[in-house]
Amino acid sequence: MVEVSVRNTDGPAREEAEGPGPRLLHGLRAYGLIVAMWVRSTMAYRTSFVLMAVGNFLTSGLDFVAILLMFSHIDALGGFSLPEVALLYGATSTSFGLVDLFLGNAERVGRRVRDGTLDSLLVRPVPVLAQIAADRFALRRLGRVVQGLVVLVWGLARADIAWTPVDVVLVPVMVVSGAGIFAGVFVAGAAFQFWACDASQAQNSFTYGGTTLLQYPPTVFSRELVRGVTFVVPLAFVNWLPALRILGREDPLGLPGWVDFCGPAVAAGVIALSGLAWRAGLRSYRSTGS
Amino acid sequence: MGVGDRDEGFIELDGVEKVFDVRRKAGFLRRERHQVRAVDGIGFTVPRGEMVGYIGPNGAGKSTTIKMLTGILVPSGGRLRVAGIDPSRERTRLARRIGVVFGQRTTLWWDLPLRDSYGLVRRMYRIPDARYRANLERCVDLLDLGALLDVPVRQLSLGQRMRGDIAAALLHDPEVLYLDEPTIGLDVVSKAKVREFLREVNAERGTTVLLTTHDLTDIEQLCKRVMVIDHGRLVYDGGLDGLHAAGESERTLVVDLERELPPIEGVAGARTVKVEGPRQWLAFAAGQSAAPIVAAVAERYPLVDLSVREPDIEAVIAKMYAQRSGM
Ligand SMILES: Nc1ncnc2c1ncn2[C@@H]1O[C@H](COP(=O)(O)OP(=O)(O)O)[C@@H](O)[C@H]1O
Ligand SMILES: [Mg+2]
Numbered sequence: 001m002v003e004v005s006v007r008n009t010d011g012p013a014r015e016e017a018e019g020p021g022p023r024l025l026h027g028l029r030a031y032g033l034i035v036a037m038w039v040r041s042t043m044a045y046r047t048s049f050v051l052m053a054v055g056n057f058l059t060s061g062l063d064f065v066a067i068l069l070m071f072s073h074i075d076a077l078g079g080f081s082l083p084e085v086a087l088l089y090g091a092t093s094t095s096f097g098l099v100d101l102f103l104g105n106a107e108r109v110g111r112r113v114r115d116g117t118l119d120s121l122l123v124r125p126v127p128v129l130a131q132i133a134a135d136r137f138a139l140r141r142l143g144r145v146v147q148g149l150v151v152l153v154w155g156l157a158r159a160d161i162a163w164t165p166v167d168v169v170l171v172p173v174m175v176v177s178g179a180g181i182f183a184g185v186f187v188a189g190a191a192f193q194f195w196a197c198d199a200s201q202a203q204n205s206f207t208y209g210g211t212t213l214l215q216y217p218p219t220v221f222s223r224e225l226v227r228g229v230t231f232v233v234p235l236a237f238v239n240w241l242p243a244l245r246i247l248g249r250e251d252p253l254g255l256p257g258w259v260d261f262c263g264p265a266v267a268a269g270v271i272a273l274s275g276l277a278w279r280a281g282l283r284s285y286r287s288t289g290s
Numbered sequence: 291m292g293v294g295d296r297d298e299g300f301i302e303l304d305g306v307e308k309v310f311d312v313r314r315k316a317g318f319l320r321r322e323r324h325q326v327r328a329v330d331g332i333g334f335t336v337p338r339g340e341m342v343g344y345i346g347p348n349g350a351g352k353s354t355t356i357k358m359l360t361g362i363l364v365p366s367g368g369r370l371r372v373a374g375i376d377p378s379r380e381r382t383r384l385a386r387r388i389g390v391v392f393g394q395r396t397t398l399w400w401d402l403p404l405r406d407s408y409g410l411v412r413r414m415y416r417i418p419d420a421r422y423r424a425n426l427e428r429c430v431d432l433l434d435l436g437a438l439l440d441v442p443v444r445q446l447s448l449g450q451r452m453r454g455d456i457a458a459a460l461l462h463d464p465e466v467l468y469l470d471e472p473t474i475g476l477d478v479v480s481k482a483k484v485r486e487f488l489r490e491v492n493a494e495r496g497t498t499v500l501l502t503t504h505d506l507t508d509i510e511q512l513c514k515r516v517m518v519i520d521h522g523r524l525v526y527d528g529g530l531d532g533l534h535a536a537g538e539s540e541r542t543l544v545v546d547l548e549r550e551l552p553p554i555e556g557v558a559g560a561r562t563v564k565v566e567g568p569r570q571w572l573a574f575a576a577g578q579s580a581a582p583i584v585a586a587v588a589e590r591y592p593l594v595d596l597s598v599r600e601p602d603i604e605a606v607i608a609k610m611y612a613q614r615s616g617m
Contacts, residue, residue: 120397122362125385
């Protein structure tokens with residue numbers, strides 16, 4: 001008996017992630033592990049991967065083709081030249097593409113909440129968000145990032161910009177804070193699905209048990225919500241204002257100049273809030289009756 | 291405080307409750323709210339190294355209990371500790387020390403072959419290389435997984451998948467293993483393999499095992515201790531033999547006499563329940579020894595052959611439930 005307990009205690013007595021810092025690292029490490037595994041398994045079908053990535057690149061490029069077509073009839077859109085529009089569009093598209101690549105699967109959580117398969121993620125020693133976000137990681141989404149970058153770089157090269165050192169720093173800051181805000185909204189959207197599912201599930205779980213609620217499409221709903229909100233908020237505060245500064249334009253809202261540099265702070269705030277929402281959602285998870 | 295101090299109450303529940311708020315559609319736009327007390331004040335302790343059966347009818351609250359013990363669900367009330375850890379507060383910390391198998395759903399990755407799933411488990415739990423290899427080899431060997439390692443999980447049969455899941459839950463040498471209906475839907479061969487393996491894990495590794503099941507053969511073959519839960523309450527906690535006593539179950543002595551005779555009479559503690567030609571059936575309390583009854587019959591009747599039938603545990607539990615609801 002005594003011998004037995006000795007034998008079994010050496011394993012788990014390992015250092016544990018405590019506090020937000022190590023916890024974040026721990027989550028990122030786990031995320032990396034799962035992503036690496038999915039990438040390896042997609043690479044087994046290399047041709048299909050290449051085709052999908054190119055397809056992703058092309059379809060996400062259609063937006064910009066539409067803008068190009070428009071410019072074949074006009075010289076300026078709302079006072080912006082084609083390269084200037086390309087810069088704005090490219091920055092947003094890159095930010096969004098990055099988040100779609102790294103967190104795009106977070107919206108799958110709705111399905112897992114509804115059918116109770118979130119259970120199996122909760123029993124692993126790894127943050128659930130990392131597991132959810134990395135699940136079925138699709139490297140082909142890199143296509144959109146590449147497309148966004150191409151357009152952005154083209155816009156930066158062709159637009160009439162009087163480059164200052166501040167502008168040079170502002171470009172990556174703009175893209176990264178944009179991605180940060182999108183990430184926050186994605187996570188908040190995922191967290192929202194705990195409540196959405198809960199509300200709809202409550203009626204059914206009792207009568208039908210675990211296989212309920214496929215008729216409810218909170219995924220679709222929140223996806224639209226996410227897309228809608230994500231384009232308005234960052235465009236206004238994160239991409240638009242710094243982009244105007246880079247282009248040497250007047251801010252139509254007449255906001256003070258320092259607002260142009262608020263992107264990182266706004267992104268950090270949005271991410272923190274969405275993190276809280278996620279934790280609250282997770283704690284309200286009720287699984288399903290079998 | 292040493293590890294030893296916690297061994298007696300390795301798993302510890304005290305007045306644990308889980309209440310689900312359920313809203314049901316009751317006509318157009320109208321919702322009826324009511325509460326389901328899935329677990330209604332349960333308390334028990336499991337010492338380290340024990341293998342315990344947790345049984346009860348459908349909807350009794352077995353899965354809900356397991357989900358609270360793993361930290362998946364936050365209890366609505368009461369106190370709950372596993373290895374000194376409050377599961378829902380420190381879920382990820384506890385996760386390293388427990389293994390979980392859900393009979394109804396897999397914890398593996400659907401699209402990956404078992405081998406990749408196991409590799410990922412190894413890294414997630416940071417299992418040292420040598421230990422991982424040894425554990426995997428042992429599981430593959432005992433659960434007969436060799437031919438399945440490169441098959442994606444979605445292509446496995448239920449029995450194969452279950453064996454794969456059990457292996458995955460044990461690669462990190464958990465101190466506790468929870469199994470929720472591990473033999474549900476399995477064929478006889480898979481069932482036998484799973485039981486054999488669990489017995490081995492419990493005996494060799496000293497892994498504490500808590501197992502819910504419908505199949506009472508699981509319990510009879512694996513567990514000395516059994517807990518019965520009904521409507522969220524513990525109605526029995528003790529040995530398998532005690533369960534018979536609690537359910538007032540009876541064993542049956544079947545005797546073959548030389549010839550057809552009137553029903554046997556005057557044997558203390560036994561009554562004749564059936565006569566069929568020279569064969570007669572005598573029922574006696576399950577807790578009682580068969581020897582004096584056999585002796586009493588043999589003394590006065592021409593006995594040719596005899597056998598003793600064990601009570602049907604299923605019937606015992608049914609009887610217990612009937613008694614409870616009758617009260
Ligand atoms: N997520 C849930 N939401 C609502 N009710 C639930 C949920 N999970 C379980 N229940 C209810 O709680 C009771 C116990 O369920 P469960 O623990 O799954 O029983 P068992 O595993 O013993 O069959 C049942 O009445 C079930 O309908
Ligand atoms: Mg169950």
